[in-house]
Amino acid sequence: MKEETLHWFALKVFYNKVLVVEDLLNQYSLESYIPMEEVVVQRGDKQKKVCRPVVNSLMFVRASLKVLKDLQRRYFHEFCFYLNADKTAPAIIPNHEFNVFRVVTSAMAHGLEYFSDEAMVNYNKGERVRVVEGPFAGTEGFVKRIRRDRRVLVVIPGVIAVATTYVPSCFLEKVES
Numbered sequence: 001m002k003e004e005t006l007h008w009f010a011l012k013v014f015y016n017k018v019l020v021v022e023d024l025l026n027q028y029s030l031e032s033y034i035p036m037e038e039v040v041v042q043r044g045d046k047q048k049k050v051c052r053p054v055v056n057s058l059m060f061v062r063a064s065l066k067v068l069k070d071l072q073r074r075y076f077h078e079f080c081f082y083l084n085a086d087k088t089a090p091a092i093i094p095n096h097e098f099n100v101f102r103v104v105t106s107a108m109a110h111g112l113e114y115f116s117d118e119a120m121v122n123y124n125k126g127e128r129v130r131v132v133e134g135p136f137a138g139t140e141g142f143v144k145r146i147r148r149d150r151r152v153l154v155v156i157p158g159v160i161a162v163a164t165t166y167v168p169s170c171f172l173e174k175v176e177s
Helices: 018-027 065-074 095-106
Strands: 007-013 031-033 036-043 046-053 058-063 079-081 113-116 127-131 140-146 149-156 160-163 172-174
Touching: 007 018, 018 031, 018 058, 058 065, 065 079, 095 149, 095 160
Parallel strands: none
Antiparallel strands: 007 058, 007 079, 031 058, 036 046, 113 160, 127 140, 127 172, 140 149, 149 160
16 A cells, blocks of 8 residues: 655644644644744733744644545544645645744744735745854745844745744855745
8 A cells, every 4th residue: 555645734723722633633643833932921920931822723734635634524623724826725835845934933032923824925025045054044035124124034835924033144145046
């Protein structure tokens, strides 16, 4: 029997239950990723650091298309998947794109900005660069000036974009297309 190819997919999770769906996917031994941020919350007179999802309804899963569709049929009330550009099938996120996105978001650096699909229209054009030093080393994306700072924008088309914090120009090298 032929081995099913594993791909990364973006899931839209209903009712902000990304951690519940993550537990569900773990039961099926599927790799998942939720972009998280560390924030300080006030509880009574104490402050506490907690990790929470940056987007309450977004998570990623690595699975075969067949397994993902079976799970979606079984748990249709929990999540749906982001669709490709022509809206005919779940959007497959290339490994390289996902890995770059994961490097930036897993750093949990303060000052990252996230943009929805609608907001990305203005930001996904620019010079393609690679970060060669610093906390985002290895990241590839588009260099953009956002709020007067030079940042690298990493885009997963149709899903989300994340802008790094300020990146000095000496840390950047141009990527030939």
